[in-house]
Amino acid sequence: MTGNGRIRTDLALETTERFAQEHVEIRGVDIQEDVDEEKHIRTTVVKITTENGAKAMGRPQGNYITIEAPDLSMADEDYHREVSGEIARHLRQLIDLDHECSILIVGLGNRAVTADSLGPRVVDNLQMTRHLIREYGLKSLDGNTIHQISGIIPGVMAQTGMETSEIVQGIAAETKPDVVIAVDALAARSIRRLNRTVQITDTGIHPGSGVQNHRTGLTEENLQVKVIGIGVPTVVDAATIVHDSMAHLLDTLEEQEQKEFLEEMITPNLYSMFVTPKDVDETIKYLSFTVSEGLNLAFREV
């Protein structure tokens, strides 16, 4: 397969599919798929368990849960509730929410670019409790949660002059949450996945991911606290679209010819562009409710 390095996907699932296409099995990578025909939801859990697996996948060791829900970009409230329930279920497997827990939700991305505004909108929709519990105690709440929820929308580098990781590191060092959950809009490799896929991972957010790429990651290593990443692919890189449309053609060329051909085809400024549906406003509105409702469900006591 050509152009590996240049063509980007933020979804672990898409990387495994590429290997599957090529009938390659990778040691250190376990894949488990679960289809709920009735609910119309497919969940795939990719576990990267060894250094070798991590290298092959181009991703750190850990769990990558992908929830595929084809009707996610439609306005069906009941269906969205199912998906929220699925998100909550997986979060509760990754985080111990049986005991009081302090959780910082980070809404990554750029509120001013519709396709990149998922993270900020999810945080907008959440009910914060940390300040209430600290000031008035648990009894001040309605009894639905015991967790100290806090949230921040750090903005992007052009807006702040700071790396997102600097901002979140500072806040995490000061407020000492038990877990950070970072929500972000992602780039998929395939249009087919846009706005109908949720990826949850316990490896955090990595450099080079997101719509407007992060230069530094949000990981346990640099935040000193467990980091869960929740992402929804809302764009495809423009270069990917062109690349993929020529895939068959490329297969007929030698490697050097491929490289030259691609350099001619894909003008450099195409790499700073993204592809997104025209009704991205509606889609992001639904998706942000679904994800924030998933978080709300997870945080409520059982």
Place this chain on the structure above:
Amino acid sequence: MTGNGRIRTDLALETTERFAQEHVEIRGVDIQEDVDEEKHIRTTVVKITTENGAKAMGRPQGNYITIEAPDLSMADEDYHREVSGEIARHLRQLIDLDHECSILIVGLGNRAVTADSLGPRVVDNLQMTRHLIREYGLKSLDGNTIHQISGIIPGVMAQTGMETSEIVQGIAAETKPDVVIAVDALAARSIRRLNRTVQITDTGIHPGSGVQNHRTGLTEENLQVKVIGIGVPTVVDAATIVHDSMAHLLDTLEEQEQKEFLEEMITPNLYSMFVTPKDVDETIKYLSFTVSEGLNLAFREV
């Protein structure tokens, strides 16, 4: 040339370029180019003067002024002022602004989709005067304008359940402006033109144009009043990108083969997607100031 019908550009200039590429000259279409080397601005006036010209261009008879300003997406205030001046100069040629005039500015597009929010933002930036002049007379103003300026941001069909043309027709019939100016984000055929081109035309806005296409146009025919269209290309249709990247390849195929090849390459949902730069938020901010300042300059008395 293949796929003419499917590949869309809202810029008359791009259509003339296609003919130029093919060394075809069209009767009924006059093209005049003016390059200001110092100001780094190129202005092209395309005049469609006959039915034949209109047919060949796929556009109604009238004037199409294209201002190309390569640095328009950068944050250089002085340069933007030059472009605003150029917009104002051409508007004053298309509209008689020497006498009191009542002008309705329509901000087309969808405020909630960044790439499509140019029109709404331009209207946000304008100073309305119609209500002041009607209530308190011209003396109530600061002496900079004699024109009754009004403005509306109609929203898109998914938000209103109405055609934009129905809304604007109703308001124009009720408030009886002398001229309507409709501002809209456009689709270009080429990435090279994005966010650095302003098209001004006295033929209004036509069905099928805009980011989220208009089904009915805003023209003198249906508004019963002169309509000026001001557009800035902020997106390229996703299908166009793929199509163009395969242009050379397509040239080697027979027509039927081309058609089949394209149908396979370009999945239907690609037609409901657009390509736009990742920093579209910054760009739209600058562009909307430049266009609204152009309008302000034009409306101020000389």
Place this chain on the structure above:
Amino acid sequence: MTGNGRIRTDLALETTERFAQEHVEIRGVDIQEDVDEEKHIRTTVVKITTENGAKAMGRPQGNYITIEAPDLSMADEDYHREVSGEIARHLRQLIDLDHECSILIVGLGNRAVTADSLGPRVVDNLQMTRHLIREYGLKSLDGNTIHQISGIIPGVMAQTGMETSEIVQGIAAETKPDVVIAVDALAARSIRRLNRTVQITDTGIHPGSGVQNHRTGLTEENLQVKVIGIGVPTVVDAATIVHDSMAHLLDTLEEQEQKEFLEEMITPNLYSMFVTPKDVDETIKYLSFTVSEGLNLAFREV
């Protein structure tokens, strides 16, 4: 009682209370109160049935339904649902929704002033159907509604240079709805009513009401179609607050003394100010969901 003319309330209920305080009964005004202790909701229907009643009340003949729900500014979803149900019930009494009906919802007020943004936000939350039914027929919908819903957010005069009534008249003349529903933020006389009261009336919206006062009304008389007004008081005029705090004191003075005293106390610019709670952002968010859900419920077939 002094200063009648200057102290403003948009709520018919508050006017009846003033008469009640003075133990005056008015012919031509029927008042019926219904308290649902369990749901914690009080509904009062004021019917103005004669010219005399209209004069005494300073309001046109018609029905004024006031739903008082003290917990409306709190984040209790179930309670809000009750209030939405109550709004829907009364709307179905005022509008015949058993047969296909075309309804234009007008979101009055200024989106850029939080306390005045109720109308625009309610329209934001609604699902429009008119364009779908007209293009694809009733079968294109999910079967929940048979009504053609359209909506417009006209903006305020400083933003458009036009009277709101001009805009709505034009659109209504063009799109010919059977009913117009105008949603607006209102001024109450008493802080006690803020953000916990919904007024529904079949007399439309009248000049001088709203947060940023309307100069012309939206009534059956000028729109040529039935107009329902839905309002929620979100502000109190600043002059009212001062006036009321001095009510007892004023009672001890002669009429001329009162007038002089008030002129001294209430500086003119106080009349261009309003009072609103500091958490107006949260409140408006809940209220707009409650009202739009009320509309959604009313429009769905039984």
Place this chain on the structure above:
Amino acid sequence: MTGNGRIRTDLALETTERFAQEHVEIRGVDIQEDVDEEKHIRTTVVKITTENGAKAMGRPQGNYITIEAPDLSMADEDYHREVSGEIARHLRQLIDLDHECSILIVGLGNRAVTADSLGPRVVDNLQMTRHLIREYGLKSLDGNTIHQISGIIPGVMAQTGMETSEIVQGIAAETKPDVVIAVDALAARSIRRLNRTVQITDTGIHPGSGVQNHRTGLTEENLQVKVIGIGVPTVVDAATIVHDSMAHLLDTLEEQEQKEFLEEMITPNLYSMFVTPKDVDETIKYLSFTVSEGLNLAFREV
């Protein structure tokens, strides 16, 4: 003077005026006034130089510069430029900007409440440079500044579950700016000062100030770095309005009678309300440009 404790002003100048009214001079407080008749701007510098002065003024020792510009809420660009120049001049006296300096601008307040959105909007308008200088060096800039500018809009406690001071402390500890500048909307005591006054102080932001009061301050003491506060009064507390309107009356009562009278007059929920002009949207738009332009001017090399 009555009700000292309850009636709030964020302006040092208003506190000095109260003393002036009572013909009291305070040791440890220097006041210098400078009126520029031509520019229509009055600047007052209050220096609190001793512990005694601080106690009397209810404010920490330091400099409080108040720029009064009566036409500040009008749309006169030239006048706003004068005021921006005045802000820049004073900032350059408080901060040493002759050498490279790293400055973090904090936009305090709540973007979702118009009257409280000054801080966020000012930061929106600024050009950040820190990330560019750190990545590409000074030569990457246009030569207008040598300073590393960064900015954050932390949000309010209800949105984040964290004290603003926690967020800013964390970020300051991580990014180590030389100076923090905090911009905030303030509460004035008098309607006369609203939206026409800018206060600059080198003592930071203190608990209990702002539109939605800060519980903890942003001061050199808790940030370990110099803190400049820039504030514009955009609201008056609702209780203040009522209190002041009864001032003369209160003077005739004994202290205990005053207290009882006030408790009866001013209902508790009035303390959670504010008074602001109906055209607050326009005003905040102009003010935020004026303040951000003041910052831009100050940061540009002389």
